[in-house]
Amino acid sequence: MTLDPLIARAHALWQDLADGPVEFGRSAASVIVSPRSQLCPPAWCGVVVLGGAGIVTVPTAEVAVQLRKVVAEVPPAALVETDVLRARLPVADVLGPAALAYLSxxxxxxxxxxxxxxxxxxxxxxxxxxxxxxxxxxxxxxxxxxxxxxxxxxxxxxxxxxxxxxxxxxxxxxxxxxxxxxxxxxxxxxxxxxxxxxxxxxxxxxxxxxxxxxxxxxxxxxxxxxxxxxxxxxxxxxxxxx
CATH class of the missing domain: 3.40.630.30 (Gcn5-related N-acetyltransferase (GNAT))
Known part of the structure; x- marks a missing residue:
């Protein structure tokens, strides 16, 4: 399936901001350890879902284990639902979710x-x-x-x-x-x-x-x-x- 050019360009942007080798996955979001990720504040976990595909950056390998378990259980679109994450993780604070929109x-x-x-x-x-x-x-x-x-x-x-x-x-x-x-x-x-x-x-x-x-x-x-x-x-x- 050919990806919408606008979504493809947005994917490239956020993959760059993730500061690590990651691609948007449709069946399950990709999780990488990236302490310098710009998807989130330092030492936080960042989630971006675009066009039904998602990426996740985490600050440490230990946190990656927790997030990979979650992404194996839920579809990418659910990863930006705070109730879904709070039910599965010890969430102390949240920023968002914020809608992402683009224009040609x-x-x-x-x-x-x-x-x-x-x-x-x-x-x-x-x-x-x-x-x-x-x-x-x-x-x-x-x-x-x-x-x-x-x-x-x-x-x-x-x-x-x-x-x-x-x-x-x-x-x-x-x-x-x-x-x-x-x-x-x-x-x-x-x-x-x-x-x-x-x-x-x-x-x-x-x-x-x-x-x-x-x-x-x-x-x-x-x-x-x-x-x-x-x-x-x-x-x-x-x-x-x-």
């Missing part, structure tokens, strides 16, 4: 709007003010402070009330970041600025990637034409398991 130029649905979107440098002071106003949790979720692209913003007077940009990832991937000021949400501003950032990424020849946990963020991906193809989950095990 042919599927892009640009946002039509009469709002003015302004391009500013990533270090623009208005972005810092927006991050501060949004609060630590929303600001951290957005990743806006890590973008390497220009920022695409909507102003209300002199104040930035919505912004989007992307961080350059391996494999010519553009990892999207979007944030709207709390009092300006539910007005379509996230779609407006995200559309501008996505258009810039596509024009540069990059593959847009959107990692989303909150439902409003997932709705924006759907509106712009992103294809949800999987999910990412990180777990920290208890009792010396990482």
């Amino acid at each position: 130029g042919a599927d892009f649905r640009p946002m039509s709007t009469d709002r003015t979107v302004t391009r500013v440098p990533a270090g623009h002071p208005g972005l810092l003010a927006l991050l501060t106003k949004a609060g630590q949790e929303d600001a951290g979720e957005s990743g806006l402070d890590e973008i390497s692209s220009p920022a695409f913003v909507v102003f209300d007077g002199v104040e930035v009330v919505a912004a989007a940009g992307y961080q350059a990832w391996p494999g010519r991937t553009a990892h999207l970041s979007v944030l709207t000021a709390p009092e300006h949400r539910i007005r379509g501003l996230a779609r407006t600025v995200a559309s501008a950032a996505v258009a810039h990424a596509l024009d540069t020849g990059l593959m847009p990637q959107w990692r989303a946990r909150p439902e409003p963020s997932r709705r924006v991906t759907h509106a712009l034409g992103f294809q949800k193809v999987g999910a990412q989950l990180s777990i920290r095990l208890d009792d010396g398991g990482g």
